[in-house]
Amino acid sequence: MTATTPKTIPEYLDQLRQALAGADPALLQDALYDAEEYLRSELAAQPGVDEATLLASIATSYGAPDEVADIYRQTESTVVQALRPPPKREHRSLPGKFFGVLADPRAYTSLFYMLLSLATGTLYFTWAVTGISLSLGLAILIIGIPVAILFFASVRGISLVEGRLVEAMLGERMPRRPLYTDRDQSMMARIKTLFTDPRTWSSMIYMVMMQPLGVAYFTFATVAISLSAGVAAIPVIDLFNHHGTISIGDWYFRLPLWTLPLTIAAGVVMFVLTLHIARGIGRVHALLAKHLLVQSAA
Template sequence: MPLLSPPHPGFFEVLATRRAYTTLLYLLCSMVTGILTFTYAVTGLSLSLGLAILIIGLPVAAAFLAGTRLLSVAEVHLLKALVGAEGSEAPTLLPAGEGWLARLKALVTDRRTWTSLLYFLLLLPLGIAYFTLLVTLLTTGLALLAVPVLRLLHLGASFTGDLGGVAWVTAHPGLAVALCGLAGLALLPLTFHLALLLGRFQVWLARHLLIRA
């Protein structure tokens, strides 16, 4: 059974869906995991190529490529646990072969080893994009929702100035507060829906680079 994304919830139903929060957690943490995997990939490649002329270069390169396969297995299980990817399909830890020499040759020639490495190199820019976009949307949505709450509790400042160059805000402060609340109420579910869509994309990427390469 292939690695698939679960069905998408309704617009406001997403706020009560556990998978939306775990997917958001995965995407926010992907910047940290992207930094770690990118550093591992670049350092491993540099060491493997730099030590290629020495005897020690072969075991270093073999350990690096085997570690890449191990990380690919861990990434797929993490996607299944947090993003909710369904299916029993998972990458094999090491390619089949009779004897360690045959397995080593298969590890180097297996396309999945190199596509897994590409996946981990891509995880850094994707993780930065996910983190920046989702944190911006979350903070904006929560800030907009806080406006009517603070206004109701008389804790927030009133609209006494020309906010953002919109003069009618000063003339209709109540309407401005209501619009902020409605915008925040719409933006938060949209943020979680976007997180689920980005999680689907990450599952698709993992399926093609970590499993079906």
């Protein structure tokens, strides 16, 4: 049990934050949001009960902060174990390690994320630039204030959606709940927090960065897939064309018959390399998203 029984909901959440020190920031964000939602709903359901008395009784039902922290750690471990794919067969040989990526689902989901990033990156960039432009352009008018507030709030919502995509496709644990806000603060204080929170600004930076990153990811993925498929498909193309004839502009040349199996092998190797690179890019991008979109646990 926690040494000091919290008297208010913010004190309870502070103790929960301390009890989860060192945990994944995404897990901490989810735990704080869930705890606040539960405590607020209990307080609203019992309007005649003092907040300190209610928290004392909740310690025996919902749990004290350190008990709740232990439950979240155990649940997170259980969920991770349940969602973890079956252990892959360890390949000791170099060819086995190289071609083993063909059986790794994360390589394919990372490649799909790279293809999808052109659309999401364009959407994020357009929304960020438009929102910033409107907020600055209307700043001299009264309407500029609510426009800016709505835009900054939407940035948090978009970061949550992007986090779900990153977790589903790239495998990095991301928040599943919105960012915790102290509801005991006044509306002005909460709006000020929205504007001064570094994570809001880093989320906007991420949205702007996704445009060039999305173009680069999509270009690499489409070019790599096209090249590997084109090289591997040369024998198939040969069925509908002159034997082994390849044309580049006005330049024609023929491949000997014995080289056709080699072109298939070359195309497969190129595709395997594409999967390796896509998986590596996915891991790096997941770390970037975690750093820019998730509230620090500090």
